[in-house]
Amino acid sequence: MTSKTGLPESETINVLRNRRSIRKYAPTPVSDAHVDAILSGALRAPTSSNLHAYSVIVVRDPETKSQLAVPCGNQKHIVDCPVFIAFCADLTRIESAFERNGHNMENNNLELGLVASIDASLVGMAAYVSAESLGIHGVMIGAVRNKPEDIAGILGLPDRVYAVFGMCLGFPTETPKQKPRMPVTGIVHHERYNADAALGAIDPYDVDLKSHYDSIGKESHPNSWTHEVDAKFSPRPRDGLRAALKDRGFDFT
Ligand SMILES: Cc1cc2nc3c(=O)[nH]c(=O)nc-3n(C[C@H](O)[C@H](O)[C@H](O)COP(=O)(O)O)c2cc1C
Structure with a gap:
């Protein structure tokens, strides 16, 4: 297929070219089957050295979404969306693999934390595109890193797991103008x-x-x-993040 621009065209490219963040949702539920379909695509994302250094938490309970919204600056779309998914960097299985082979993770370094964060992000983006291909739209929520320990408490995340970002998903009731991109x-x-x-x-x-x-x-x-x-980044946003992630078992020094 070739588009009006003369470039090769595909459904996937069109989904991406047409996307924008959506923060208003119909009350229509996003079914378990929809979420399973979205994740069945997303979990085929590439994973560094086959580590699978991620976990995904699907949240539907209104009370849990309300609790999650608080450390995220009370973002209303977290409460309103039918489903919220947290994409987490997860080193627990890798730690277990180390222990089964007589090692420990006490000396984990920047690379492991980065790998897990990249892995989780790839799964998240793949989920986002999979959702959009089904007409389910949303917005990523980096604000889960405002207070990683609060999010961990709400979601029951053990040590060596932190939420890299969340995602609100639902059927859209708005079509905001697309934000332009850098040339x-x-x-x-x-x-x-x-x-x-x-x-x-x-x-x-x-x-x-x-x-x-x-x-x-x-x-x-x-x-x-x-x-x-x-305005947003020169005052060193989330200055306590490194210490908070260290507490969670990620050494980003
Ligand atoms: C990792 C990540 C975290 C984000 N966190 C938030 C957030 O906490 N709240 C929000 O409303 N939008 C959030 N966004 C959405 C961005 O603000 C948005 O993608 C950007 O402004 C470009 O707009 P567009 O997605 O509509 O093209 C996030 C996006 C990314 C990629």
């Missing part, structure tokens, strides 16, 4: 990294994002993207 010329490099192109994408994106915000009536700074990024 592809700044993101995709051929053969060698082009620093001028990478940084050259910033000014046009500031303008593009500003006009997007204007078009949806959202107030924003004239240098929308650079201002937003600086």
